Amino acid sequence: MLPGRPWRFLRRTLLERGLSFRPKVQLEDFAAEAMPHLAALYRTASLLLRNRHEAEDLVQDTYLEAWKSFHRFALGTNCRAWLFKIMFHRLYHLRRSLVKASRVIVIDSFGPQGELAAEPSVPQEICDEDVLNALSKVAVEFREVVLLADVEEFSYKKIAETLKIPLGTVMSRLSRGRKLLRQQLAEVARSYGINMRTKPAEETETA
Amino acid sequence: MNTLNFDSKRCERIRQHLDSYLSNELLVETAGEVVRHLESCEACSRDLESRMRVRDALQRAVANRPVPDSVRADVLRSLRESRRKSPLRARVTRWAVGVASIACILLALFAANWLNGRRVEQSVASILKLGLSDHVFCAIRGHNYPNIATPPEQIRRKLGARHAALLQVVQKRLPGFEVLEGHICSVPGSNREYVHFITRGQGAILSVILTERNGASLPTIKSLVSAKSAGISIYEDHLSGMEIAGFESAQYFVFIVADLRPSQTLQIARGLAPALNEIFAQPHSKDFSPLNLSLAAPPNLQWGVRR
Numbered sequence: 001m002l003p004g005r006p007w008r009f010l011r012r013t014l015l016e017r018g019l020s021f022r023p024k025v026q027l028e029d030f031a032a033e034a035m036p037h038l039a040a041l042y043r044t045a046s047l048l049l050r051n052r053h054e055a056e057d058l059v060q061d062t063y064l065e066a067w068k069s070f071h072r073f074a075l076g077t078n079c080r081a082w083l084f085k086i087m088f089h090r091l092y093h094l095r096r097s098l099v100k101a102s103r104v105i106v107i108d109s110f111g112p113q114g115e116l117a118a119e120p121s122v123p124q125e126i127c128d129e130d131v132l133n134a135l136s137k138v139a140v141e142f143r144e145v146v147l148l149a150d151v152e153e154f155s156y157k158k159i160a161e162t163l164k165i166p167l168g169t170v171m172s173r174l175s176r177g178r179k180l181l182r183q184q185l186a187e188v189a190r191s192y193g194i195n196m197r198t199k200p201a202e203e204t205e206t207a
Numbered sequence: 208m209n210t211l212n213f214d215s216k217r218c219e220r221i222r223q224h225l226d227s228y229l230s231n232e233l234l235v236e237t238a239g240e241v242v243r244h245l246e247s248c249e250a251c252s253r254d255l256e257s258r259m260r261v262r263d264a265l266q267r268a269v270a271n272r273p274v275p276d277s278v279r280a281d282v283l284r285s286l287r288e289s290r291r292k293s294p295l296r297a298r299v300t301r302w303a304v305g306v307a308s309i310a311c312i313l314l315a316l317f318a319a320n321w322l323n324g325r326r327v328e329q330s331v332a333s334i335l336k337l338g339l340s341d342h343v344f345c346a347i348r349g350h351n352y353p354n355i356a357t358p359p360e361q362i363r364r365k366l367g368a369r370h371a372a373l374l375q376v377v378q379k380r381l382p383g384f385e386v387l388e389g390h391i392c393s394v395p396g397s398n399r400e401y402v403h404f405i406t407r408g409q410g411a412i413l414s415v416i417l418t419e420r421n422g423a424s425l426p427t428i429k430s431l432v433s434a435k436s437a438g439i440s441i442y443e444d445h446l447s448g449m450e451i452a453g454f455e456s457a458q459y460f461v462f463i464v465a466d467l468r469p470s471q472t473l474q475i476a477r478g479l480a481p482a483l484n485e486i487f488a489q490p491h492s493k494d495f496s497p498l499n500l501s502l503a504a505p506p507n508l509q510w511g512v513r514r
Contacts, residue, residue, distance in 0.1 A: 027286060027287070027290050030286075031283070031286070035279070035282075035283075038274070038278065038279055038282060039274045042274050042278050043269050043270075043272050043274065044269075046272070047269065047272075052275070056275075056277070056278050056281065059278060059282060060278075060281055060282050060285050063282045063285070063286060064285055064286065064289055067286055067289060067290075068289075121257075122257045122260060122261055124260070126260070126261070126264040128264075128267060128268035128271050128272075129268075131261075131264045131265050131267075131268040132268050132269075132272070135265065135268075146265070147269070149230055150230075150262045150265050150266065151265060151266055151269045151270075155230075155232065156230065156232050171226070171227065174226055174230070175226045178226060178258065178261070178262075181261060181265070182257070182258070182261055185261060
């Protein structure tokens with residue numbers, strides 16, 4: 001067997017570009033399969049990047065890349081997960097070239113494990129804007145896991161595959177991301193003075 | 208509060224599972240344990256409820272986030288544009304790679320063939336050179352022939368009983384050529400001997416040389432064969448200003464060397480080859496083979512010529 005790089009090069013050149021007998025794929029088939037996931041991809045992209053234009057470019061690149069390699073996609077499998085995987089792959093390439101401006105310094109002070117009293121008080125009613133504001137303050141590596149797990153409802157295994165990180169890291173980042181989000185929401189609630197509507201444990205106990 | 212303190216260790220353990228419980232990633236047993244605990248623990252239930260509330264709010268907020276129509280339109284447009292370009296390009300690339308691969312294979316085959324041809328050509332030339340050097344040393348530089356032809360009886364004597372019969376063949380098969388001399392030569396610095404006829408005709412000195420093959424043979428490559436006569440392959444080359452035609456006959460290499468045109472040399476070779484084969488095939492042919500290599504060179508040897 002040849003060493004990694006030349007072998008991959010040969011495979012790409014000969015098999016994928018030159019001698020592969022790829023089935024003829026119609027753009028209409030691709031669109032029917034992939035376009036329904038456009039909104040999900042765009043929303044996730046827009047919550048991970050600095051602005052709308054970057055998100056639009058990323059989604060467009062993702063679809064072009066997916067179209068190019070659609071012959072490798074097994075019809076009937078999870079197209080949404082496949083598209084997300086491509087998008088995150090491109091996102092990492094993008095981040096390498098971009099200044100890491102999308103990273104926001106967050107207060108991710110963690111209390112000692114299992115500190116029950118430190119659980120932040122989340123308001124009863126949360127408006128969309130507050131949630132998204134709070135989310136934007138969570139570091140991007142936690143934010144992406146929270147979005148994939150809570151919004152897209154991917155399994156831990158799928159998230160690990162999409163982000164190319166170990167399963168344990170997915171679990172710890174999700175746990176931490178969710179907690180940071182709750183903390184941020186509690187912060188927002190406090191700043192609005194709506195924390196009166198919350199029902200923290202202490203209140204119940206004193207009542 | 209007491210309940211919380213009393214069960215705090217248990218709550219702590221359950222809350223570590225709450226994230227996985229929320230994501231439906233717990234094993235059935237652990238999930239059952241969590242559910243049982245939540246039924247009895249209000250604080251943990253509240254915690255879970257708060258986490259669910261955040262998750263639902265997040266789902267809602269993200270789902271309500273508008274997606275501009277332009278995104279879809281731009282994606283579709285870029286896909287259509289890429290379709291216009293890419294399949295053709297892909298097809299061209301595929302063809303190009305295919306054609307290039309075939310060209311490479313053909314080139315490699317051609318190169319291998321050419322190299323092999325060159326090698327064989329060189330080996331033919333190296334054999335033909337034997338005849339050339341014998342002719343040059345004995346006939347040209349040595350000038351070992353008289354101006355007036357040596358009488359046939361004398362030639363036969365020089366050739367010895369073994370090769371005397373060859374004289375007649377040479378005389379018969381070289382019309383227009385006069386046999387000036389015939390003898391057995393030895394190569395200086397080697398124990399190789401050869402039967403040498405020196406003839407004159409068409410304004411040139413022509414040598415007919417027979418030397419033992421010693422197991423060597425001329426390659427059988429059609430492209431290098433200059434002519435064929437009664438199934439015998441004749442090779443022809445121009446070396447050091449001389450035309451040399453060579454062929455195999457029984458255990459000999461036979462060379463015709465002269466400063467003539469290639470066609471003339473080849474014609475002589477074509478005439479001589481079958482006749483030699485015939486004479487070697489006769490029952491008394493054992494007389495011709497092999498040349499007696501142990502024959503001691505006579506003292507009057509000049510340019511290796513035994514007189």
